[in-house]
Amino acid sequence: MGTPVNVRLHWEFAEHVDVSASILPAAVAIADVALKLKSPTWRVRRHATGRTLNVLGSDQRGRTLMISLVSESTPQTALTIFGNHGIVRLDDGWVDPETIPASFDHCEWLASLHEAIGE
Numbered sequence: 001m002g003t004p005v006n007v008r009l010h011w012e013f014a015e016h017v018d019v020s021a022s023i024l025p026a027a028v029a030i031a032d033v034a035l036k037l038k039s040p041t042w043r044v045r046r047h048a049t050g051r052t053l054n055v056l057g058s059d060q061r062g063r064t065l066m067i068s069l070v071s072e073s074t075p076q077t078a079l080t081i082f083g084n085h086g087i088v089r090l091d092d093g094w095v096d097p098e099t100i101p102a103s104f105d106h107c108e109w110l111a112s113l114h115e116a117i118g119e
Contacts, residue, residue, distance in 0.1 A: 002085030004034040007065045009080075012073040016051075023069055024053065028113060031057075031065040034081050040065075040109050042116030055116075057109070 009031045017023055040057040047053075051071050058064040081088045 002083040004081050004083050005063055006082040007031040007034050010068045010078045012070040012076050014075045016071045027067045035063045044117050
């Protein structure tokens with residue numbers, strides 16, 4: 001796979017959850033394990049229904065992460081890591097929201113992420 005340059009995470013939940021407050025930092029932490037973004041810039045788009053949140057993060061090295069969070073759907077997770085020499089794809093997974101840590105205060109990107117989503 002080489003060096004990771006892009007991570008794509010698609011995460012769906014059966015129930016209605018506040019994806020921006022509790023789930024988004026966990027999703028970014030999962031994706032950032034591979035990328036280790038440095039001072040990322042964020043773009044956030046919410047669907048009018050509030051059921052979908054799309055986030056694009058990129059840093060000065062050209063690394064990007066794309067996250068889609070969908071509530072009130074079929075629970076599933078798909079993670080794709082693109083490297084400069086190949087791709088790793090994990091489909092049909094599921095992450096239990098109960099296992100998400102209560103705090104991500106140690107993550108350097110947390111403040112800029114909250115600013116991007118307007119919190």
